[in-house]
Amino acid sequence: MIETIDRLLQQLSRSRPEPPFGLKLWDGSERRYGQGKLAFVLDLCTPEAAVDVVARGSLGFGEAYMTGRLDVQGDLQQLLAFESHPAVRELHISALQKAKFMAGYLRARNSAKRSRENVRHHYDLGNDFYRLWLDESMTYSCAYWRDDCATLEEAQEAKHEHLCRKLQLEAGDRLVDIGCGWGGMLAYAARNYGVEGVGYTLSTEQCQWANERLRAEGLHPRVRVELKDYREAEGEFNKFVSIGMFEHVGKEFYSTFFEKTASLLTPEAIGVLHTIGKDVETQLDPWVTTYIFPGGYLPTVAQMAEPLGNAGLLLTDLENLRPHYGRTLDEWIARFEAHRDEVAARFGEEFVRMWRYYLNASAVGFKTGGTRLYQITFTKGINSGLPWTRECLYTG
Ligand SMILES: C[S@@+](CC[C@H](N)C(=O)[O-])C[C@H]1O[C@@H](n2cnc3c(N)ncnc32)[C@H](O)[C@@H]1O
Numbered sequence: 258m259i260e261t262i263d264r265l266l267q268q269l270s271r272s273r274p275e276p277p278f279g280l281k282l283w284d285g286s287e288r289r290y291g292q293g294k295l296a297f298v299l300d301l302c303t304p305e306a307a308v309d310v311v312a313r314g315s316l317g318f319g320e321a322y323m324t325g326r327l328d329v330q331g332d333l334q335q336l337l338a339f340e341s342h343p344a345v346r347e348l349h350i351s352a353l354q355k356a357k358f359m360a361g362y363l364r365a366r367n368s369a370k371r372s373r374e375n376v377r378h379h380y381d382l383g384n385d386f387y388r389l390w391l392d393e394s395m396t397y398s399c400a401y402w403r404d405d406c407a408t409l410e411e412a413q414e415a416k417h418e419h420l421c422r423k424l425q426l427e428a429g430d431r432l433v434d435i436g437c438g439w440g441g442m443l444a445y446a447a448r449n450y451g452v453e454g455v456g457y458t459l460s461t462e463q464c465q466w467a468n469e470r471l472r473a474e475g476l477h478p479r480v481r482v483e484l485k486d487y488r489e490a491e492g493e494f495n496k497f498v499s500i501g502m503f504e505h506v507g508k509e510f511y512s513t514f515f516e517k518t519a520s521l522l523t524p525e526a527i528g529v530l531h532t533i534g535k536d537v538e539t540q541l542d543p544w545v546t547t548y549i550f551p552g553g554y555l556p557t558v559a560q561m562a563e564p565l566g567n568a569g570l571l572l573t574d575l576e577n578l579r580p581h582y583g584r585t586l587d588e589w590i591a592r593f594e595a596h597r598d599e600v601a602a603r604f605g606e607e608f609v610r611m612w613r614y615y616l617n618a619s620a621v622g623f624k625t626g627g628t629r630l631y632q633i634t635f636t637k638g639i640n641s642g643l644p645w646t647r648e649c650l651y652t653g
Pocket residue numbers: 372376380395396397398435436437438439440441457458459460463485486487488499500501502505506
């Protein structure tokens with residue numbers, strides 16, 4: 258096992274000499290790869306960790322990190338950046354493990370019933386937990402660094418403003434927000450643009466918190482949040498937004514999602530779908546779908562464009578905010594680490610390691626891996642009133 262790992266690390270080091278790194282084994286022995294100061298040391302604390310790394314793919318690696326069988330001293334993101342290396346991708350999991358994982362994935366498919374459980378798994382960890390590391394508006398999606406010196410709070414506000422401009426929001430507009438989380442976008446749009454609207458979430462904790470916040474600001478019931486699946490959304494709207502929710506839909510339900518969207522919208526309505534995605538379809542990450550986002554699936558543009566068009570929606574613009582999400586995640590990681598003792602006291606050490614791994618792996622995905630952040634603007638049918646340029650996004 259160790260020789261296989263050693264060969265793999267040598268191969269990685271040859272193809273990417275920078276940064277140098279080290280390997281430490283349970284018997285205290287150490288090896289180094291590359292010259293100079295080590296960026297990280299991969300510490301296999303038990304012999305089982307070697308099996309995890311070589312024979313159990315990303316699931317084994319993630320589980321070994323969570324449980325502490327494996328540790329990383331130094332820069333975890335530099336280590337995780339090797340995950341997209343072809344030699345690492347070639348570390349196959351057995352056919353049996355793959356079959357088990359696929360069975361689990363199929364069980365987690367986002368039917369209306371299963372979506373509730375999947376959402377609860379992630380979002381009902383408690384508002385107190387998310388309050389520790391999200392910004393004040395409790396926005397849990399990519400921020401927008403129009404100004405490089407902005408704080409996370411300001412960058413989240415800038416994201417909401419960017420979306421409002423894409424939506425051409427005006428007083429009296431009726432806005433629906435599918436997957437509204439703690440209601441940050443609705444609050445911003447009501448406060449600054451005088452819209453009415455409804456948001457939908459499947460998280461009980463989010464729904465309560467969001468409505469309390471809207472009441473406290475005097476915005477409720479002009480804007481309100483309902484605890485419903487997107488398939489149960491009702492009403493007629495001329496503006497549509499969905500931020501960081503489409504990742505929970507699952508490709509089997511893309512047509513359902515866009516048909517539902519179209520059914521909620523008046524002719525010429527404008528919408529923006531803000532979602533993590535990939536340019537190229539790749540295999541699901543078994544660790545992420547097992548521990549973090551059961552039922553999660555990242556779409557390609559092609560997978561979205563066709564059902565969107567088939568539903569009578571017209572794609573008018575597409576922006577990729579990839580680097581903005583890397584930075585957002587780094588801000589969350591810094592806040593999370595500042596509160597790691599509180600998180601450990603509430604959920605235990607393994608949970609801290611699980612979330613550290615998830616946040617850092619996500620950051621690396623945006624910085625150097627295959628993950629993207631798409632904002633897709635669309636209209637219902639042709640809207641000939643739309644501006645012909647993007648100037649209005651940046652002026653005024
Ligand atoms: C990553 S959070 C984003 C929240 C918010 N839009 C933001 O930017 O902070 C994803 C949201 O999608 C919601 N969601 C996931 N699946 C859903 C479904 N089937 N129907 C309605 N909401 C759903 C979750 O409840 C959660 O509020």
